[in-house]
Amino acid sequence: MALILLDALLVALACAGASDADAPADTLKKTPAEASVVEIKPEVTELASPAGIAADSVRFEAIDVFLDSGNQPLAAYQLEVRSDSSGFEIVGIEGGEHSAFRSPPYYDLRAMNNNRVILAAFQTGDDLPSGRSRVARIHVQLLGPGNRTYLTSLMASAGSDGQKIPARLEILRSELKKSSRPEW
Amino acid sequence: MRLDSEKSPSSDLPDNLPDDVVASLKARYGHGPVASPATNQAVLADAARHLKAACRPRRTRSWQWVRAGLPLATAAGFLLLLIRSTNDPPQPEVAETVFLGNSPELTRSLSRGGPVSSSGDRSRDIDRDGQINILDAFLLARLVVAGDADPGSGDLNQDGTVDQQDIDLVAADAVLLTMN
Numbered sequence: 001m002a003l004i005l006l007d008a009l010l011v012a013l014a015c016a017g018a019s020d021a022d023a024p025a026d027t028l029k030k031t032p033a034e035a036s037v038v039e040i041k042p043e044v045t046e047l048a049s050p051a052g053i054a055a056d057s058v059r060f061e062a063i064d065v066f067l068d069s070g071n072q073p074l075a076a077y078q079l080e081v082r083s084d085s086s087g088f089e090i091v092g093i094e095g096g097e098h099s100a101f102r103s104p105p106y107y108d109l110r111a112m113n114n115n116r117v118i119l120a121a122f123q124t125g126d127d128l129p130s131g132r133s134r135v136a137r138i139h140v141q142l143l144g145p146g147n148r149t150y151l152t153s154l155m156a157s158a159g160s161d162g163q164k165i166p167a168r169l170e171i172l173r174s175e176l177k178k179s180s181r182p183e184w
Numbered sequence: 185m186r187l188d189s190e191k192s193p194s195s196d197l198p199d200n201l202p203d204d205v206v207a208s209l210k211a212r213y214g215h216g217p218v219a220s221p222a223t224n225q226a227v228l229a230d231a232a233r234h235l236k237a238a239c240r241p242r243r244t245r246s247w248q249w250v251r252a253g254l255p256l257a258t259a260a261g262f263l264l265l266l267i268r269s270t271n272d273p274p275q276p277e278v279a280e281t282v283f284l285g286n287s288p289e290l291t292r293s294l295s296r297g298g299p300v301s302s303s304g305d306r307s308r309d310i311d312r313d314g315q316i317n318i319l320d321a322f323l324l325a326r327l328v329v330a331g332d333a334d335p336g337s338g339d340l341n342q343d344g345t346v347d348q349q350d351i352d353l354v355a356a357d358a359v360l361l362t363m364n
Contacts, residue, residue, distance in 0.1 A: 075322065076318050076319060076322040077318065078317050078318040078319075078358060078359070106318070106321075106355045106356065106358065106359045107359050108356075108359050108360050108361040110361050110363065111361060114361070116361060117361070118358070118359040118360075118361060119359070120317070120318035120321075120355060120358050120359050121318070122318055122321060122322035122325060122355075124322075124325050124326055124329050155317060156317050156318055156319050158319055158322060162311075162319060162322055162323055162326060164319075
């Protein structure tokens with residue numbers, strides 16, 4: 001009896017797998033985004049750490065993400081921030097300083113406790129930032145001393161009409177005021 | 185216990201032993217305790233019953249087949265699954281959860297193969313430039329705000345309306361991380 005039940009279980013598993021394999025072939029192909037993704041060379045930024053950090057100490061820092069769209073209003077952006085440095089984890093995402101991007105941007109929650117995040121936001125209103133503006137803040141956990149190297153890529157930026165506009169991406173270690181509280 | 189039918193120890197003695205040694209050995213070991221025939225019969229009957237019980241099959245033979253076949257069947261199952269997994273094409277990585285930007289309360293779970301999975305769904309490439317990024321969500325949002333959204337192409341979750349939830353689906357796709 002036990003053997004029969006086991007065989008039935010195995011057949012059921014095989015059939016479940018077969019139904020996946022029967023999916024249309026085009027769903028198994030590369031996505032359009034993967035097929036035509038544009039290689040964006042990331043910029044490298046090294047942020048200094050304070051001196052006198054013990055090897056086993058854990059500390060938290062905030063990384064400010066700035067976009068400078070010059071004299072054109074910025075309505076949408078998508079960017080990636082990554083660090084391959086050891087002892088680095090993303091632990092929080094905060095919105096920017098301008099009202100258009102004050103809410104936290106879109107991001108994949110798997111970025112938490114990871115070393116990479118893609119941030120994106122847009123604003124359909126008329127009140128848009130131009131020039132240099134902090135669009136997001138990334139809270140990170142750092143283990144041990146040493147400077148951290150960040151790789152940043154601006155994947156998209158657009159004006160209010162949806163047309164792409166140039167912008168410059170910059171990250172800086174945040175100088176948090178004691179009274180400031182993050183907007184989660 | 186020595187049975188009557190057994191040979192006496194003296195019968196095993198070599199022939200070339202001196203007579204006095206043989207006599208001494210016989211005097212010392214030549215006669216032991218002797219059981220009566222009734223006792224011997226009782227012992228033999230008891231031993232026969234014991235041997236019969238020991239030789240009887242304990243369980244049905246089918247259970248032995250199960251014991252022998254279970255490891256084989258399990259091994260065959262694992263082998264089947266292993267072959268299937270090595271033959272399957274790699275599936276796109278799908279996030280379990282995505283923070284849906286401006287509406288934290290809308291943060292939801294995404295499941296593989298579900299309606300909001302990152303399956304490379306071309307319907308989410310709103311501007312048809314071959315990429316799914318925030319500009320697709322932005323375009324859909326502008327269409328919704330302007331009242332020009334086409335339910336035929338913009339109703340991604342197929343709930344009958346083109347609204348913030350459809351925009352969130354596109355934006356969620358745009359920020360998905362692929363994990364190594």
